[in-house]
Amino acid sequence: MPPTSTELVIPNEQCPESQRRMSLPDSQFDVNLMPQVVHSRVLHQYSVHFNPQNRRWIATITKTRSDGMYQSRSKALKFSFQSEFEARKFVKAYSPPKMVEPIPPNCTSCNKQFNNRRKSHHCRNCGAGVCEDCTTKWANNMVPKTYCVNINSLTIQVCKSCAWLSNAFCMALLRGQFEDVLTIYETGNINLRTPFANIKKEAMFPVHCAVLGGSLQALKWLVDTHGCPVAINRHPRTRR
Secondary structure (H helix, E strand, C coil): CCCCEEEEECCCCCCCHHHHEEEEEHHHHCHHHCCCCCCCCCECEEEEEEECCCCEEEEEEECECCCCCECCHHHCEEEEECCHHHHHHHHHHHCCECCCCCCCCECCCCCCECCCCCCCEECCCCCCEECHHHEEEEEHHHCCHHHCCCCCCCEEEEEHHHHHHHHHHHHHHHHCCHHHHHHHHCCCCCCCCCCCCEECCCCCCHHHHHHHHCCHHHHHHHHHHCCCCCCCCCCCCCCC
8 A cells, every 4th residue: 555645834825835835755754764863952041930029930041142151131031921830831842952063063964074065054943053955944933933043034944854853743643643752752852832844734733733633642741741732822912
């Protein structure tokens, strides 16, 4: 029986058609075909504390500067929550990865040496330094906004390993294969609160895929264990 195919569409209508559509056999996303080289994220510093004045939990993300030193607390990103559970799950999901410079200066994925013609690019999903041939494009809403250097850019550059993991995670959810879901998530590079390169032009989040896959176990893991929202509300002023 020939392998089935699923059309994946990046959820951004302003992207070029060539970047929005791709049709790949589902068999290419089997966990046994996982990339041999996966650079797990090293997150920026984050913390959670209780503010007794307003009785809210404050999640703080502190990025490092180009010299490796941490920014002052006044420049840190701060978010307010009603519960400690919400704050801790949010801050872990939204703390961006550090951009890592490979030592020696070789591509993390193919191990080819960087030079004047083969330049280093950082994957905005995991922070690995990779060459142009080992990258692909995502719509910028496929990662948390705190990951993006330029939030006005329609696309971001990610390594092909992260792209494969994202698609494989989506397929595992749609197939109801919970053990594969856990295996892929343990790589550390999966976003649970942003949409995938999605199906039929609809903004498909992990919780939606879990419902379609019919796995109650996966759905409870997403919502109860990781606090994934079942709906996304737009900001009343920015409408984002």
